Structure formats: C-alpha cells, structure tokens
Amino acid sequence: MDSSLFTQISVLSRRSVVRTLRQPAMVIPSLIFPMMLLAVNAGGLTSATELPGFPADTYLDFAFAFPLMQSAMFGATLAGSEFARDIENGFLNRLALTPMSPAALLAGLLSGVIALALIQAAVFLTVGLVIGVDIKSGFLGVPVLVALSVLTSLGFGCLGTILALRTGSGEAVQSFFPLFFVGIFFSSISLPRELLGGGWFEAVATVNPVSYLVEGMRSLVITGWDAQALALGFGFAVALFAAGLFGASISMRTRMERT
Amino acid sequence: MKALFSVTFAVAGRQLRRFFGNITFLAPAAFPVFFFAAFAGGLSRVGDVPGFEFAAGYTAFQFVWALLQAVAMGGAFTGFAIAGDFESGFARRFLIAAPNRGGIILGYVFASLVRTTFTGSLVFIVAIIAGMEILGSGVDLFGLVGLALVVNVAATLFGCGVAMLLRTQQAGPLIQTPIFMLLFLAPVYVPLELLEGWLEMVASLNPLTAIITTGRSFIAGDPTGVPTAFLTAFSLVAVFLIWAYLGLRSAERSG
Numbered sequence: 001m002d003s004s005l006f007t008q009i010s011v012l013s014r015r016s017v018v019r020t021l022r023q024p025a026m027v028i029p030s031l032i033f034p035m036m037l038l039a040v041n042a043g044g045l046t047s048a049t050e051l052p053g054f055p056a057d058t059y060l061d062f063a064f065a066f067p068l069m070q071s072a073m074f075g076a077t078l079a080g081s082e083f084a085r086d087i088e089n090g091f092l093n094r095l096a097l098t099p100m101s102p103a104a105l106l107a108g109l110l111s112g113v114i115a116l117a118l119i120q121a122a123v124f125l126t127v128g129l130v131i132g133v134d135i136k137s138g139f140l141g142v143p144v145l146v147a148l149s150v151l152t153s154l155g156f157g158c159l160g161t162i163l164a165l166r167t168g169s170g171e172a173v174q175s176f177f178p179l180f181f182v183g184i185f186f187s188s189i190s191l192p193r194e195l196l197g198g199g200w201f202e203a204v205a206t207v208n209p210v211s212y213l214v215e216g217m218r219s220l221v222i223t224g225w226d227a228q229a230l231a232l233g234f235g236f237a238v239a240l241f242a243a244g245l246f247g248a249s250i251s252m253r254t255r256m257e258r259t
Numbered sequence: 260m261k262a263l264f265s266v267t268f269a270v271a272g273r274q275l276r277r278f279f280g281n282i283t284f285l286a287p288a289a290f291p292v293f294f295f296a297a298f299a300g301g302l303s304r305v306g307d308v309p310g311f312e313f314a315a316g317y318t319a320f321q322f323v324w325a326l327l328q329a330v331a332m333g334g335a336f337t338g339f340a341i342a343g344d345f346e347s348g349f350a351r352r353f354l355i356a357a358p359n360r361g362g363i364i365l366g367y368v369f370a371s372l373v374r375t376t377f378t379g380s381l382v383f384i385v386a387i388i389a390g391m392e393i394l395g396s397g398v399d400l401f402g403l404v405g406l407a408l409v410v411n412v413a414a415t416l417f418g419c420g421v422a423m424l425l426r427t428q429q430a431g432p433l434i435q436t437p438i439f440m441l442l443f444l445a446p447v448y449v450p451l452e453l454l455e456g457w458l459e460m461v462a463s464l465n466p467l468t469a470i471i472t473t474g475r476s477f478i479a480g481d482p483t484g485v486p487t488a489f490l491t492a493f494s495l496v497a498v499f500l501i502w503a504y505l506g507l508r509s510a511e512r513s514g
Contacts, residue, residue, distance in 0.1 A: 043454065043455065043456055044447055044454060044458055046455050046456075047310070047449055048302075050309050185301065186300075189301075196304070199300070201301050
C-alpha cells in the first residue's frame with residue numbers, strides 16, 4: 001500500500017472512530033437495547049429449555065448471540081447514517097475535489113463500525129460473563145466470537161453504506177432499520193432450527209443467512225468448538241462482507257461520478 | 260358541547276386525511292404484523308413446553324399480544340403526529356382558533372381509534388390467514404376488541420401528554436420507549452405462571468399483564484379476570500387523561 005493511501009485511510013479512520021465515540025446518543029442505545037432484549041428474552045423463554053432437544057442448559061447461554069447480532073445491525077445503521085450525513089452536508093463533495101481515493105473513504109468509514117463493534121463485543125462479553133453466561137469454547141473462544149461478531153458488523157456496515165450511497169439520505173437509511181430487524185427475527189435466533197416446527201418459518205430461517213451467522217456465534221457459547229457451525233458462520237460472514245464491499249465500491253464509483 | 264364536537268371532528272378529520280392520504284401509513288401497521296409472524300411462527304414450539312396450557316394454541320396466544328401492541332403503538336404514533344403538528348406550527352394555530360381546546364385532545368383520540376381499527380384489523384386478518392383458532396364467542400371477541408380500544412385510548416392520551424409537553428418530534432423515543440417496555444415486560448412468550456425470576460416479579464406488577472391475560476382468555480373462550488382488566492385499562496385512561504390535560508395546559512402557557 002503506498003504511503004499516500006495509508007495516510008488517507010488513517011486520517012479518515014481516525015475521523016470516523018472519533019466521530020462515533022463522540023456520539024453517546026449513538027453508542028449508548030446500541031449497548032443498552034440489545035442487553036435489555038437479551039434480559040427480557042432470557043427471562044421470558046426460560047421454559048423453552050424444557051423442550052425436548054433444546055441444545056443449551058440455560059436460555060441465557062442460548063440467546064447470547066442475540067445482542068451480538070443486533071449490534072451488527074446497529075453497525076449497519078451507524079455506517080449508513082454517518083455516511084448519508086457526509087453526503088447531505090456536502091463533506092463528500094468537498095472530498096471529491098481532493099485526490100482522495102474512494103477505497104480510503106470506505107476503509108475509513110468502516111473503521112468506525114469496527115470501533116463500535118469492538119466496544120459492543122467487549123461490553124456484552126463482560127456483562128454476559130458477570131450475569132452467568134457460560135462460554136463452552138473457553139478463553140480461546142472469546143477472540144473467535146469477537147472476530148465473527150466484528151466481521152458480521154462489517155458485512156452489515158457495508159450494506160448500510162450501500163444504502164447511504166444509493167439514497168444519500170440519513171432518513172432513508174434509518175427507514176431500512178426494520179428490514180434488518182426482520183432479517184434477525186426470521187432466523188433461528190429464538191429457537192434452534194430443529195425446533196422451529198417444520199413449517200414456513202423453518203423454511204425461511206433455513207434460507208436466511210442470518211441463521212448461520214447466529215449459529216456460528218452460538219456454537220462457541222453452547223457447544224464449544226463446532227467446526228461445521230463455525231465454517232458456515234465465518235463463510236457467510238466473509239461472503240456478506242465481500243458482497244457488501246463489492247456493492248459499496250460500485251455504489252461509491254457511481255456516487256463519485258455524480259458528485 | 261357543539262364547540263367541543265366541531266373541534267373534535269376538525270382535528271380528527273385532518274389527522275385521518277393525513278394518515279390515509281400517504282402510503283407510509285402502512286409502515287407502523289407492519290410492525291405488529293411482523294412481530295406476530297416472528298413470534299407465532301418462530302416460537303410455535305414454545306406452546307409444547309410443560310405447563311403451557313392455552314386451548315386456542317400458540318398462534319392465538321401471540322395474536323392477543325400483537326393486537327395490543329398494534330393498538331398501543333397506534334397511540335404512540337398519534338403522539339408523534341401531535342409533536343409534528345407543534346413543530347410545524349399547525350398546533351399553535353389550532354390552539355388559537357379552537358373555541359374548546361378539550362376538543363383537540365378528543366379529536367386526536369378519535370383519529371387514533373379509527374387508525375388503530377385499521378391496524379388491528381390487519382393483524383386480525385393475518386392471524387386468520389395464519390390459521391388462528393378462535394374458541395371464544397362473539398361476546399368474548401367483543402370484549403377483546405373493547406379492551407384493545409380502551410388500551411388505545413390510554414396510549415394515545417399518554418403520547419398526547421408527552422407531545423404537548425415537549426412539542427418536538429425528538430420526544431418520539433420518550434413516547435415509544437415506555438410503551439415498548441411495558442409491552443415486553445408483560446408475559447409475551449409464555450403465561451405469567453411460567454415466567455421465572457425478576458421478569459415474573461416485574462410482569463406481576465405490570466398493568467398490561469392483567470389486560471393481556473384477560474384478552475387471551477377471551478379468545479380462548481374462557482373469560483377470566485374481566486373486571487380487573489377493564490378496571491386497570493380505564494384507570495390508565497383516567498391517569499393519562501389528566502396527563503394529556505397537563506400537557507395541553509403547558510402548550511397553552513408556552514403561547
């Protein structure tokens with residue numbers, strides 16, 4: 001990587017990370033809401049562990065992937081809204097007049113997503129361990145769980161970036177938030193796929209990539225080292241990230257031509 | 260009285276024209292349908308948990324929660340609209356023009372009731388398509404609808420009070436979050452008896468628990484706790500009516 005590109009990436013990354021951290025209104029809800037929903041689900045669905053074939057000892061362990069997935073969704077909204085703001089307030093137009101590389105802009109933007117994902121993962125893991133989540137994969141499973149969580153956040157972050165580049169409106173990006181929510185809830189997030197009853201919901205959850213991301217994260221908590229679940233989880237996360245990055249690059253080129 | 264009703268119908272008519280005149284009105288309606296599909300579909304096996312006894316099945320069990328969510332959030336969305344009217348300056352002009360300002364609150368409540376009838380019906384149609392079993396009689400269903408409408412009035416008055424007190428759309432989370440929390444801190448997935456720990460304690464104190472439990476008993480054809488549920492719902496209306504009037508007075512004082 002030439003030094004000019006490196007400088008551009010580091011400057012834009014710093015801007016993105018600082019801007020994220022300077023917005024408690026953005027960071028705090030992304031930490032509180034997933035934990036609150038985890039608490040409500042873990043309390044409300046405790047009896048689900050009595051279903052024959054339920055794979056975990058406690059619903060808290062089973063549901064621990066939920067905040068990590070939800071935080072990825074927040075990453076998408078954060079990246080999209082921040083970038084849309086740059087488009088709306090003319091920052092992108094001004095950048096376009098400089099010799100800045102679009103790749104540096106994208107990398108810088110995604111640094112903010114990584115920063116938020118790392119903070120979220122650290123907080124969720126700390127709170128989770130304090131309230132009694134038992135991570136079966138042990139100490140070594142923690143960095144793997146964080147890596148999968150960050151990779152997933154990056155994938156969703158790219159989707160948010162595409163939306164921002166296509167629409168150029170923060171409001172439009174925010175309005176897609178429920179769609180990401182649908183993606184999470186229509187997966188195996190609440191019950192394992194084998195216990196979804198075999199109907200339309202199981203079919204939807206089976207074709208929904210979010211199920212495999214969730215199952216990859218969950219396997220580290222409730223099973224230990226499940227090679228298949230991890231391969232599928234990382235496979236889908238890498239595929240989502242690669243597809244998102246490709247889509248974002250195309251959208252960026254189109255937007256820069258228009259600017 | 261005539262002045263009260265003329266203001267009521269003017270406010271309600273304008274609200275309803277705005278609501279049904281824009282395709283985005285479907286967005287708030289989509290949320291309860293989405294939650295209903297996600298919970299009734301994805302958690303159907305929870306109905307097989309030992310001790311879970313609900314004659315009408317898990318789809319009907321979740322329908323009542325989704326219906327109450329639809330009507331309560333309908334009230335919250337009316338609150339957003341009121342805040343929007345204050346931001347645009349329309350509400351201030353209305354305050355000056357209205358011969359009876361109580362009619363403004365009543366108008367918003369009336370519009371919210373019509374709006375919620377639409378969203379509630381949508382959830383009901385989806386539930387029927389999903390194969391929901393209704394064991395209750397027509398009278399029981401009438402009771403369920405009545406309970407839902409009272410909850411809508413209470414939620415609308417709450418949203419109205421917050422919106423008139425703060426007069427900015429930034430009040431949105433303050434309207435939505437408490438309603439959302441009350442809904443989720445009730446027995447959403449399983450009956451109260453199957454909840455454990457802190458959630459059981461919180462759900463026991465949550466006024467919505469009595470309403471949801473009775474709503475579910477209506478659809479199962481075995482009404483229980485009806486007086487308590489209606490008393491709770493009407494108490495919420497009484498409290499939030501005072502709250503809405505305080506909001507109105509605050510808006511009047513602010514000029």
